[in-house]
Amino acid sequence: MELCSAACSASTGAARWQRGTSVYAYGAGRRLLIVDTQEAREPRVVAALLGHTDRINCVAWLPNTDIVLSGATDATLRIWAKNPDTELYGCIAVLEGHTRSVVAVTALQLHDGSHLVASASADHTVRLWHGASSSSWAPVQTIECGRHFALCLALDYLPGETSAVILAAGLSNAKLHLYAGATPTADNTFNLAEVDIVAGHDDWIRALAFTRRGDELLLASGAQDSYIRLWSIATTQSTMLVNQDDFNALLESSERRFTVAEQLTFRLRLEALLIGHDGQVYGLDWSYASDEDITLLSASADKTMMLWKYDKKADVWLDEARLGEVGGNTLGFFGCCFGANDNEVLSHGYQGAFHFWRRSETGKAWQPQTVLSGHFAAVRDVAWSPDGRFVLSVSEDQSVRLFAQATGHAGWHELARPQVHGYNMRCLAFTGDLAFVSGADEKVLRAFEAPATFVSSFANVNGHQYPERAERPFGASVPALGLSNKAISSDEHNATVQEEQLGYRATPPLEEDLIQNTLWPESAKLYGHGYEILAVGAARTQRVLATTCKLGRLAGHTLSVVKLAFSHNEAYLASVSRDRSICLHRRTPDAEQPYGDTNVFPKAHDRIIWFVQIDQGLVGCRRPADTCNCIAQATQQRHLGCLSSTSDYLCCAMKLLKPHRAARQTKATHEVQQLNMINMSIAGTHLDHLTSTNKRFMFDTAEARPRALSLSLSNSLSQTLSLSLKLFFQRTTGGW
Incomplete structure (x- = not known):
């Protein structure tokens, strides 16, 4: 899988x-993604x-x-293990x-x-589970939180x-609840009892470590009150018990x-207020360091991360560094963690973007690094550029994103964000190597062309x-x-905008550049x-466009048309709909x-x-249990490229070299299995060799009907809308 x-x-x-290690995991919709940075x-x-x-809400690794x-959100926990053989x-x-x-999960090795x-x-409970790495897991205790939840x-x-084990829980009453008890008894049960309730924060506690x-x-x-409190827990020789009823005196x-x-x-005492x-x-x-040389990393909605270092001589906690982003419309950071060592930190924002910093060799500065990026809402359409150099995707996160290979960098990266819109994106189509049109939840189809900076x-x-x-403009901005x-224009560029602000660069852009300058x-x-x-x-x-919209009527369909495709000579237009029918429209005078x-x-x-294609080189897949679109088409470089878009924010791409026809089927099927897709069907260069268990339709051009492969995919929506069809033709002088 290349992307x-x-x-x-x-x-x-x-x-x-x-x-x-060099591995981190994160939830992306319903999927759990494992990422290796080695x-x-x-x-x-x-x-x-x-x-x-x-949707996955929380992730935790079992130590060691x-x-x-x-x-x-489906109310379950899943445990994923790596097979040492495969x-x-x-x-x-x-x-x-x-x-x-x-909403939260944590683990401890006993x-x-x-x-x-x-x-x-x-559901207002905290549950404890016990098990070994390769054995069955069992619930051992349920802690009721009353009318609050952790x-x-x-x-x-x-x-x-x-x-003895201690469990700290931040409840919705803005208080810290502590539970403690011995390790499992003979009957494999725990008995963690509530030993203290600590007040101090003025708002919900959102992170504990x-x-x-x-x-x-x-x-x-x-907590959401913007403060960090450090609590020290140590043993004491005293046997004096604390009167929990006299809470105000204790506070x-x-x-x-x-x-x-x-x-x-x-004993429990407040050591510092950061x-x-x-x-x-x-x-x-x-941080990984222990004892006196410890560092605390914190992430906040103020778009900053801070590193707090304990100064033993002064006996105070000092902010050693402040990392973050400038500008953009992001809503700050939603989580953070140290990387493979104390010299790497990773964070993610409310809109799902990752930020990765690495400390310089001198140890005095932190440098932002290239990191994975992607959509944070359902991906609705994907397409290869006509020359096969890059991929465009549109999503309900109201953005269009461009992915391509980066020389000197492993794999594919997001190189531009051509459109950041105010409506959910629905579809796109290329009108040239560096031009495309996109449709959203509005009545207008918008056309875009790459600027000189790109x-x-x-x-x-x-x-x-x-x-x-x-005549190519230097860049673009949104008023x-x-x-x-x-x-x-060039005049505006020279007068008001620096080149780095417009996107001139030699490395994949960072998130703050993508959201503003591309x-x-x-x-x-x-x-x-x-x-x-x-x-x-x-x-x-690239001179004819066909579009459909809601609440119209297209001959042959009774419900919403979701995909349109032209034949290679424009003689036919294929459409597929929510009514499970396929229509082939022949061009007439x-x-x-x-x-x-x-x-x-x-x-x-x-x-x-969900998909139809009339093409000379085609790879398709059928996935009956997911809202996923998948297409692979031949490019001018004689490669096969596979794209998929899902409701789990996921955009995948794969490029396959075109070997001999007999070997191509085995190679493509093996690769696409990595995308968790099933029932692969592969057609040759001229659709003269097709093997699949899918239900399919092919038509012979000798009978004046194009050969088409249609793919059925599941859906959780049930809108009953009919569509109208509009055709746009490009003038020889430009424009539509």
């Missing part, structure tokens, strides 16, 4: 790094795991293992018991090598020579005490040089309260529809209805058809 692009779920614990120091997705039926846990990840256990969304897992849910969790051993400093256990808590005291198992007494963030604190993580940057990053044109990308100027608007556009198709000559001769094939599939 697997997806943003992180908008949850505070949705991304975690496997301590001491190869050429560039991130690469090694697994896209599907099992949850709803290759096992990762994920909790989702090095592939698979689900080894599903933990069921919660009745509502799982002294006997087994693991204790704690999960919090919106937002974050942390597990560790209490300090001293003890096997334990670490050790000598004989002490440090607990960091970050004013500098030290609190609690007892575990009626014999072990510990003030520096201007927004909610959503993420905390401790041509120059693409040559530097990808190595391919497109022809320069004198305040506007939806159209305004072209920036727009393409809008060259035209195509009007005619009275309702929102749903689909667009472009002829191979009639100027009023140029594609009025229609052949209808009703109920062609058992499920809604």
Whole structure:
């Protein structure tokens, strides 16, 4: 798989790094993605795991293992393990018991090598699970939270020579609840009892993290009040018990005490109040270093991350560094963690974008690094450029993104974000190597053309040089309260905009550049529809466009048309619909209805058809249990490229060399299986060799009907809308 692009779920614990390795995992919709940064120091997705039926909210690694846990809105936890023989990840256990969304998960390795897992849910409970790496897992305790629910969790051993475990939970009452108890009894049950309730924060606690400093256990808590509090837990020789009823007196005291198992007494005190963030604190993580040389990493909605270092001489905590982004319309950071060592940090934002920094060799500066990016809402359409150099995708996150290979960087990267819109994107089609049209939930089809900055940057990053044109604008910008990308001329460029702001670069751009400085100027608007556009198709000559919208009527269909495709000679236009029918519209001399001769094939599939293509080189797949579109078409470089778009934010791309026809089927089928797709069907260069278990339709051109392969895909929507068809023709002088 050459490209697997997806943003992180908008949850505070949705991304975690496997301590001491080059691997991290994050939730992207219903999928769990495993990313390896070891190869050429560039991130690469090694697994896209599907099992949850709803969005993944939290992720945690079992300490000292290759096992990762994920909790989702489907009220389940899944445990994924890496097969040492095949090095592939698979689900080894599903933990069921919660009745509502799982919002937090944490894990602790016990002294006997087994693991204790704690999960919090919106059902107002915290559940404890116990198991070994390769054995069955079982619930061992359920903690009721009353009318509140836990937002974050942390597990560790209490300090001293003890096997007692402590669980910290930040509840929706803005208080820190502590539970402690001994390790499992003979009947494999826990009995963690609530030992203290600590007030201090003025708003919800969103992040908790334990670490050790000598004989002490440090607990960091970050809350929506923008403050971070550090709590010290240590043993004490005193046997005096704290009167929990006198809560106000305890709050004013500098030290609190609690007892575990009626014999072990510990003290709890507030060590420090860290003030520096201007927004909610959503993420905390401790460095690998222990004892006195520890560092705390915090992430906030104020678009900054801070590194807090303990100064032993002054006995204070100081902010060592502040990392973040400038500008853009992002909503700050939603989580953070240290990377493979203390010199790497990773964070993710509310809109799913990752940010990755690495400390310089001098140790004085932090440098932003190239990182994976992708859509944070359902991907609705994808397309190869006519020359096969790059991929465009549109999504309900209201953006169009461009992916291509980067010379000197492993794999594919997002090189531009040509359109950032105010409506959910639905479809796109290329009208040239560097031009495309896109449709959204509006009545207008918008045409875009690449600016000079993209041509120059693409040559530097990808190595391919497109022809320069004198009339090509330098870049684009969006006016305040506007939806159209305004072209920036050479005069405006020289007067007001620096080259780096327009996107001139030699490396893949960072997120803050993508969101602001890589727009393409809008060259035209195509009007005619009275309702929102749903689909667009472009002829191979790139001079004819066909579009459909809601609440119209297209001959042969009774429900929404979702895909359009021209034949290579523009003699036929194919359309597929939610009514499960395929229509082939033959071109006629009639100027009023140029594609009025229609052949209808009703109920062609058992499920809604999402894709149709009339082509000379075609690879298709059928996936009956997901809203996924997949197409592979031959490019001028004689490659096969496979694209897929899903409702899980995922955009995948794969390029296959075209070997001999007999070997091509085996190669393509093996590669596409990595995308978790089933029932592959592959056609040869002239569609003269086709093998598939799919239900399909092929028509012979000798009978004046084009040969087409249609693919049926599932759907969870049931809109009953009919469509109208509009055709746009390009003038020889330009424009539509």
